[in-house]
Amino acid sequence: MRKKMKRHTNPTRLLLLCHTKSTNENDGSWEGIQGVKMMQQGFISQHVAARALSALVSGNYVQQRLRPAIRPYSSATKEMTVRDALNSALDEEMAADPNVFIMGEEVGEYQGAYKISKGLLDKYGPERVVDTPITEAGFAGIGVGSAYHGLRPVIEFMTFNFSMQAIDHIINSAAKSNYMSAGQINVPIVFRGPNGPAAGVGAQHSQCYSAWYGSVPGLKVLVPYSSEDARGLLKAAIRDPDPVVFLENELLYGESFPISAEALDSNFCLPIGKAKIEREGKDVTITAFSKMVGYALKAAEILEKEEGINAEVINLRSIRPLDRETINASVRKTNRLVTVEEGFPQHGVGAEICASVVEDSFGYLDAGVERIAGADVPTPYAANLERWAFPQIEDIVRAAKRVCYRSLPMAVAVAATA
Amino acid sequence: MAFAGAKIIQPSLPLIHTTTRSPDNTLLSDPSFLSSPFLGSTRTLRLTQSISPAQRRSASPVVAVSDVFKEKKLKSNTNLLLTKEEGLQVYEDMILGRAFEDMCAQMYYRGKMFGFVHLYNGQEAVSSGFIKLLKKEDSVVSTYRDHVHALSKGVPARAVMSELFGKKTGCCRGQGGSMHMFSAEHNVLGGFAFIGEGIPVATGAAFASKYRREVLKEADCDHVTLAFFGDGTCNNGQFFECLNMAALWKLPIIFVVENNLWAIGMSHLRSTSDPEIWKKGPAFGMPGVHVDGMDVLKVREVAKEAIGRARRGEGPTLVECETYRFRGHSLADPDELRDPAEKARYAARDPITALKKYLIESKLANEAELKAIEKKIDEVVEDAVEFADESPAPSRSQLLENVFADPRGFGIGPDGSYRCEDPKFTQGTAQV
Numbered sequence: 001m002r003k004k005m006k007r008h009t010n011p012t013r014l015l016l017l018c019h020t021k022s023t024n025e026n027d028g029s030w031e032g033i034q035g036v037k038m039m040q041q042g043f044i045s046q047h048v049a050a051r052a053l054s055a056l057v058s059g060n061y062v063q064q065r066l067r068p069a070i071r072p073y074s075s076a077t078k079e080m081t082v083r084d085a086l087n088s089a090l091d092e093e094m095a096a097d098p099n100v101f102i103m104g105e106e107v108g109e110y111q112g113a114y115k116i117s118k119g120l121l122d123k124y125g126p127e128r129v130v131d132t133p134i135t136e137a138g139f140a141g142i143g144v145g146s147a148y149h150g151l152r153p154v155i156e157f158m159t160f161n162f163s164m165q166a167i168d169h170i171i172n173s174a175a176k177s178n179y180m181s182a183g184q185i186n187v188p189i190v191f192r193g194p195n196g197p198a199a200g201v202g203a204q205h206s207q208c209y210s211a212w213y214g215s216v217p218g219l220k221v222l223v224p225y226s227s228e229d230a231r232g233l234l235k236a237a238i239r240d241p242d243p244v245v246f247l248e249n250e251l252l253y254g255e256s257f258p259i260s261a262e263a264l265d266s267n268f269c270l271p272i273g274k275a276k277i278e279r280e281g282k283d284v285t286i287t288a289f290s291k292m293v294g295y296a297l298k299a300a301e302i303l304e305k306e307e308g309i310n311a312e313v314i315n316l317r318s319i320r321p322l323d324r325e326t327i328n329a330s331v332r333k334t335n336r337l338v339t340v341e342e343g344f345p346q347h348g349v350g351a352e353i354c355a356s357v358v359e360d361s362f363g364y365l366d367a368g369v370e371r372i373a374g375a376d377v378p379t380p381y382a383a384n385l386e387r388w389a390f391p392q393i394e395d396i397v398r399a400a401k402r403v404c405y406r407s408l409p410m411a412v413a414v415a416a417t418a
Numbered sequence: 419m420a421f422a423g424a425k426i427i428q429p430s431l432p433l434i435h436t437t438t439r440s441p442d443n444t445l446l447s448d449p450s451f452l453s454s455p456f457l458g459s460t461r462t463l464r465l466t467q468s469i470s471p472a473q474r475r476s477a478s479p480v481v482a483v484s485d486v487f488k489e490k491k492l493k494s495n496t497n498l499l500l501t502k503e504e505g506l507q508v509y510e511d512m513i514l515g516r517a518f519e520d521m522c523a524q525m526y527y528r529g530k531m532f533g534f535v536h537l538y539n540g541q542e543a544v545s546s547g548f549i550k551l552l553k554k555e556d557s558v559v560s561t562y563r564d565h566v567h568a569l570s571k572g573v574p575a576r577a578v579m580s581e582l583f584g585k586k587t588g589c590c591r592g593q594g595g596s597m598h599m600f601s602a603e604h605n606v607l608g609g610f611a612f613i614g615e616g617i618p619v620a621t622g623a624a625f626a627s628k629y630r631r632e633v634l635k636e637a638d639c640d641h642v643t644l645a646f647f648g649d650g651t652c653n654n655g656q657f658f659e660c661l662n663m664a665a666l667w668k669l670p671i672i673f674v675v676e677n678n679l680w681a682i683g684m685s686h687l688r689s690t691s692d693p694e695i696w697k698k699g700p701a702f703g704m705p706g707v708h709v710d711g712m713d714v715l716k717v718r719e720v721a722k723e724a725i726g727r728a729r730r731g732e733g734p735t736l737v738e739c740e741t742y743r744f745r746g747h748s749l750a751d752p753d754e755l756r757d758p759a760e761k762a763r764y765a766a767r768d769p770i771t772a773l774k775k776y777l778i779e780s781k782l783a784n785e786a787e788l789k790a791i792e793k794k795i796d797e798v799v800e801d802a803v804e805f806a807d808e809s810p811a812p813s814r815s816q817l818l819e820n821v822f823a824d825p826r827g828f829g830i831g832p833d834g835s836y837r838c839e840d841p842k843f844t845q846g847t848a849q850v
Binding site: 151274 | 819
């Protein structure tokens with residue numbers, strides 16, 4: 001039953017539409033994105049791209065859409081906090097598939113330690129929203145065992161620091177099982193929870209685990225930033241047949257982001273392994289994930305205003321698989337790279353990005369890669385020390401300037417002031 | 419709840435146990451024992467005296483009994499605990515386990531098998547006693563000493579042997595190895611190298627069974643899960659976490675402790691504050707049972723009760739099987755710390771010899787039939803070795819396969835499409 005569809009000619013809106021993903025592999029969203037990229041790179045004209053894309057998308061729409069009403073796409077007017085985005089994603093996935101259940105500490109009667117699972121106990125009952133004793137190793141393993149038999153658990157760690165008590169199960173019995181059993185047993189489990197520093201919570205509650213989990217084959221590691229990321233990536237994670245580590249950020253839970261109508265659709269999923277270019281630019285590429293994306297965007301504004309440096313900000317969205325293609329394509333365009341992360345610098349995400357760029361796009365680099373990470377210390381408690389222990393907006397600005405040779409390199413600057 | 423009626427007898431147990439055992443010091447001669455038989459009571463098995471019932475280090479059995487079961491046992495006083503077919507089936511399974519493991523040792527020393535190989539000789543009664551009572555849909559989770567659990571559950575000997583040789587035709591295509599036997603078809607959920615790791619996974623499988631019945635409303639889903647692990651594991655945190663949650667949520671799981679008294683070279687008595695593992699069950703609200711793990715018939719009786727409990731939804735059971743491994747911890751273990759006298763004592767209680775004796779003496783089978791079974795198993799094992807020998811090694815393209823069920827997790831390739839869609843993805847060096 002084909003509906004009369006509005007012609008979609010705006011490529012940005014088309015790109016958003018193409019992000020809508022069903023579990024059907026061949027839904028053409030990749031072709032759509034490629035088309036837009038080609039257009040952006042000038043290979044095909046905007047008009048051609050728009051017509052091709054709209055044909056693709058209309059075709060997809062008829063396949064994917066179950067509801068008849070197709071709203072005209074105006075620019076996003078609704079706002080949603082990340083917390084609500086996660087809650088709505090969990091709610092919708094639990095409603096759609098009775099195999100999905102949530103397990104963790106305080107997820108039920110307490111409504112979630114950070115209120116992410118608010119209201120779900122009342123809606124789905126204690127058998128599907130399971131409060132556990134304080135037994136990370138135990139309930140992570142229980143989640144894995146039930147996933148072996150086809151259930152889809154969402155295991156919540158109150159923070160990912162506590163996942164260290166269960167890391168044996170995340171890695172040995174979840175990540176490696178599909179391989180060890182030669183494909184007989186897959187593990188459709190999601191481990192989620194807040195990751196990285198919060199505010200004044202001390203050394204044992206502030207570590208970022210993206211690098212640790214990002215190095216394990218067999219895991220998919222996702223790091224949402226905005227509400228749209230949170231919704232789309234969590235839904236994709238729950239529907240994914242493999243173990244997913246979903247690293248949220250406590251300080252982002254309360255932040256509001258504009259959210260588009262299609263992101264509110266219950267079928268909305270983002271592809272796993274694809275980064276998003278949050279801000280286009282041509283002078284320097286800044287990669288970031290989670291909370292640092294917000295900092296990078298603000299830094300980009302400052303750079304634009306004060307220095308006239310036009311920065312491209314990439315929201316990684318996915319640590320494993322890392323979207324090396326988007327990063328390398330961006331570096332080939334801008335020739336300079338700054339990586340930003342909150343985790344410890346050694347063996348961090350930035351180290352991997354730098355290596356990848358050096359391997360694939362060495363000839364395109366006009367300057368050394370700048371790596372901004374958290375300080376190489378356990379997180380201090382005092383507010384000022386904590387601020388110095390993590391990247392701030394000024395650090396990103398300074399690094400971008402350094403990489404653009406707009407300021408003296410750090411060693412010389414220090415010597416000058418001595 | 420059956421547990422409420424449990425009687426727990428506390429003997430005065432010295433903490434340092436001697437392992438000497440004399441035939442006089444049998445359980446049967448101890449009056450306190452006779453008045454309170456435990457599950458899988460030795461009373462009805464008086465015939466099999468060669469497996470001297472005084473398995474325990476102490477004189478009297480210290481068990482938790484459910485009154486309900488006690489009554490049942492008092493009524494059934496038949497001599498025969500199993501039918502002829504069951505007897506032959508169990509015998510064949512134990513012979514298969516023994517012959518297979520012996521062949522593994524041979525193959526290892528010839529270089530066909532490598533890495534870590536842990537053999538199960540001597541413990542066959544536990545595997546056959548429990549697993550032969552399961553349905554195909556019930557799950558078994560084990561440790562690294564998992565060859566015989568897989569065989570008992572129904573994984574073909576050929577598949578297990580090929581897996582050990584690292585061939586493509588193995589049950590995990592050569593990707594798992596000795597310590598990681600998985601079979602989705604037979605519900606063998608591994609094969610875990612870390613001790614204690616399998617216990618939460620087994621608890622999860624039991625959770626899935628309960629979830630299916632209660633949330634997904636599959637009324638006939640009464641699948642139980644058996645978790646096998648050793649005495650060393652019982653000091654690990656995950657064990658206690660799972661005892662707690664299994665009892666809390668009344669999960670259909672049986673925790674089977676294969677207490678062979680040794681964790682590599684660490685004696686159970688040196689490492690455990692209270693060596694009686696069965697006692698840890700009642701502490702968490704489930705029955706704890708101790709049984710002679712060298713006697714397959716006793717194990718079977720206990721298993722029947724425990725599995726029945728779990729299927730009816732009455733919750734978990736902790737069964738401690740006192741058993742012994744005739745070989746070292748692994749094929750690389752020189753096994754110098756164990757007292758040869760202790761080894762000899764347990765060798766005299768070989769479960770296979772005991773069952774053979776029982777079958778013959780209770781006229782369930784004759785020598786010829788048993789010999790025929792042994793011959794048949796020899797052929798099966800030889801055939802498995804030949805099959806494994808002739809099977810091809812995995813091809814290079816297999817290296818990157820099976821990491822993900824949805825292999826788009828390998829990310830985007832240089833041409834912008836998913837790497838796994840590139841036809842050359844699994845050829846050449848792994849460039850992901």
